[in-house]
Amino acid sequence: MRMSQLYAPTLREVPAEAEIKSHQYMLRAGLMRKSTAGIYAYLPLGQRVLQKVQQIVREEMNAEGGQELLLPILQPAELWKETGRWEDYGEEMFKVKDRHKRDFCLGPTHEEIITALIRSDVRSYKQLPLLLYQIQNKYRDEIRPRFGVIRGREFVMKDLYSFDQDEDSLERSYQRMYNAYERIFRRCGLDTVPVEADSGAIGGDTSHEFMVLADSGEAAIVHCPACGYAANVEKAPCPEVPIEEGERHSSEEVHTPSVGTIEEVCSFLSVEPQQCIKTILYMADGKPLAVLVRGDHTLNELKLQKELQCSELEMADSHTIAEITGAPVGFAGPLNLPIPIMADYAAAAVTDAVVGANKEDYHVRHVSIPKDCSLWKTADLRECQEGDPCPRCGAGLDTARGTEVGQVFKLGTKYSTPLQATFLDQNGKERPLLMGCYGIGVSRTMAAIIEQHCDEDGIIWPVSTAPYSVTIVPVNYKDEKQRAAADELYTRLEDSGIDVLLDDRLERPGVKFKDADLIGFPYRVTIGPKSLQENKVELTHRASKAVELVDIGEVVDLLLSKLASEQPLT
């Protein structure tokens, strides 16, 4: 490809809307443009990268026996109603109506549609295991699209669905995918960490997320430096805390005028946050409930929801809080509350606590939660945090942030049962299929690669995902000698199968160098007047900035070997 023909509009200035590097560079390097919030058009360079990532995904999926197919994006509501997810997915689903007023959605994922597809055609254990996948656009009406393509409303995703006859077989499918994911991300040049994860709206029991560690990441994870355990904070369990016999104080009400938050209470009463108890009121399936968490802890709604087994859970509004506690927000407490009280293990063990008094501008101190409160139940309800004991080995956990690029789930029969996807086993007995699903956010992966591979000048593509591996930059394309050398080298590189871009623009060299660095081609061949007299060209490695003078006749072979050695083997 010739740069003069390529539609790659680069920007000198950083678009105001882009906060993080990957977003800025994707816009500046001309990889994509925004259409509307969370929706992007991919320009030729971006599309090439996307295709490279997809190709890696394809190869690894195929290597594990996956078969690619293409599924509808526009999906009928009926299927989603059968699994209950028409409601469960809620506001996040793009819903549309056709001219007959029938309900459809733009598929946020494809479990329903693929299960419905295979249920009529898969009848026997002899057809199993079956691994089917698709790479296509998915739609989620995110509350807040963010970070460019990292959290878009339209995005490219690969999903593979596995169908097995028993748990052992499902476990094998799961392992194959897990291993394939490690290979895929390695080939993309990504450093990922697999973490134990909650399965959220997709469902199922076992799940791992593949995280790219980044400060800009939206997910918080904990990991153990001692044994290697790693999990999403939503998932990591916190231990039960033994209740110790503390010194018995008699509780007393204290006047705490307009002292609402934990910080205010602590400084006002000179106590530590560990001694304060947050009383949070929730509505679970319409019924009120109070939850106690220690002041230095964060409630984990996922854990709470699981413990309650409710389908709808939301914090009570200020009106409800006032009605139940008799006090404005900020003064709720567990004493004499007319609703069930659940306590996190750690909160339930506090024997000298400060709690809200259910009375405006009053708190109560020296409260023993185990003795003075009538708790309905105690459970693990808080988010794991730095320093908490590792659930496997007990060592102190570290925290980090990450962007999720892939997730694998064992779904079991969550979809096959309601959708009646069954097969006949060896004994002629009808059984539901055991399913797994395995997603990779392809467009998000592209952004994650940039996050991990960039510097002040721009992107530094790994060879495996670079839009072009090599760019040829003649310092002055008007100069006949340089032009002839550039053209010839361009042809030879193309002939040898290298993705090469010739910057034949009549721009000044600085402009071309800047663009080359910004777009991030792994190698740049500079053809300049001085070295050309000795039949040499400069070969610059984008990542290391190392420059070597190479005999023009040897460039192709040298590049071929360099490119090959940089592609991670599988």
Add this chain to the structure above:
RNA sequence: CGGGGCGUGGCGCAGUUUGGCUAGCGCGCCUGCCUUGGGAGCAGGAGGCCGGAGGUUCAAAUCCUCUCGCCCCGACCA
């Protein structure tokens, strides 16, 4: 949805508080000259219903009302 902010040529912004002449600046774009090893220089030029709709006024980018969009923080998620 709650809180904050922003909509002015392709990009980045000024002008809005305190209404007033042909609405500016930098970058990019076009033409010519010149230049060619890190986003050159000179000259000329194109391009803007000031997000939209109402209103106030002799006069609105500027004031008022409504509306649409975008960005950031939070609650949700791959």
